[in-house]
Amino acid sequence: MPTDPLLNPSARRPSRFGLRWYYWLLLLVVLLYGLVIAMHWDDRGALWVLERFESKKEQGESVWLPDYTAVIDAKALPGMEKDEASDLAYSPLTKTLFSVMGKNPFLVELTLEGDVLRKIPLDGWSNPEGLTVMENGLLAIVDERNHVLTVVKIDANTQRLNRADFPQYDLGVSKDQNKAFEAIAWDPRRQQLLLGEERPPAMFIWKSDGSQVLTGEKQKVPSDELDLRNLSALSVDPRTGHTLVLSADSHMLLELDELGEQVSFMTLLGGFNGLKETIPRAEGVAIDEQGTLYMVSEPNLFYRFEKTKK
Template identity: 70%
Template sequence: MATQPLPTFKTARRSRFALRWYTWLLLLAAIAYGIAFAMHWDDRGVLWVKERFKSPAERQASVWLPDYRAVIDGKLLPGMEKDEASDLAYDPQTKTLFSVMGKNPFLVELNLQGDVLRKMPLVGWSNPEGVTVLGNGLLAIVDERSHLITIVKVDADTRELNIDNFTKYDLGPSKDQNKAFEGVTWDSQNQQLLLGEERPPALFAWKGDGRVLTGDKLKLASHALDMRNLSALAIDPRTGHMLVLSADSHLLMELDKKGEQVSFIALLGGFNGLKDTIPRAEGVTMDEAGNLYMVSEPNLFYRFEKKK
């Protein structure tokens, strides 16, 4: 009876080499899947496919983020390298932007080109992470560490703000006290503040008249928040759609009035006119013309415009 030849040294070495490569391929595949799962790339893929089937009329009735391109790409905000820009809000009355600095508490006014007009120390704030414009010179500032929202008055002569001089509201406990309320925007159409918890991402609404808040905040459905964290919120004044920013996911997402996903852009280098990835996008806002503005830690400014 014929016998099988014993494997040679070369054959065994090739087998071990093939097994080693196979193991490495499995490991790389597992790592790639883990990253894709953590970044919600599978959800982005589904939304990207859905975007392809949107009609021109549907796109026209939305913000439609895929059409935006960066026209100011990472402009430095001078003298704020150690302050950490945390949010951004547009004031339609002054045609300027307001940003809060989280590490060293400041309120900063910028023009629409990202030039600093003035810096106002925020006395008594611990870690301001959110700001929104209510109108008539009123702004709401969220302090993530102390779980407070404060309504302040800012006019042309304001040079400093002291928290003891203004009305404060307790935001209450969060699931993760260290990753609490960070996003805030004023929804003028529905007369309410919209609030966002950083992690796990969640949305809340708090009724008010632009001067005072009434009742208590109510939790909203957050099933569409397929992102690792929530950094900031904004409302498009034209459509009423919500913009949700995630620094960890390098993502800006558009939700309609029902809270459903409409469109998105990846804040990565090579996409939408960005030369480099936005390192940590922490603030977003939009003006009445539909121009988008963002700030990133530590002190970077971005402006996006919709291509014609």
């Protein structure tokens, strides 16, 4: 004789609500796992653990990003709300900063406090995204849309720049032409330019003696350390030779040593490293000979980080 489930609770089927709750929990776990992998939080967690074992000596021989605190937080660059700050570079010659604007192409020279000194229009550039200071007043500018690197020369009297007046180098085809080369940094120790592709993140080197002449061809840097969602900007620390890799999508600044190994990182989320709010879209990073860090974010925000004394 069949058992009536209404009279025998142990014979009832699981409730639909119970099944739905189980499936929703399973879906949430899958989504969280996917988010962890996409944001590379697993890699950051592993690096965070490794950082705990670094000695004071090892920390002192690196940039050591965990010790930095924002002292200028989201300072607006006046009149540039619609220009999209795209990169930042420090000039040891003038002790100033240069930033490139991508939407309306021009250079802007800044003080180390983020005050505007001058604007220099860029004629002939379509979408300048990368900028670095080389030797003797030379600047290298990367146009992401045209896949061209141009080495320009400026001085205190420069009022305007025309791309046709300077040496240009074809950067070639990228895997994703819309997310191509947009990062560049001068490495004075190794006498080379370091170039970065946005997505998928990749780095290349191009040899130079610091002049407007590049030698040979660009060469890809083999690396499995660029576990970032994108690569926005590069900078080379003049004291250690370590490379700083900025990712806007990952809200992360990553330090690599001279062998390309991860050393330390800094999250760009609100509540960390003295930031009141998350940096909206960090597109440029620079470091000076004192180790002070500078950043710009779209649309027109300026940041300065200093190392906490311990």
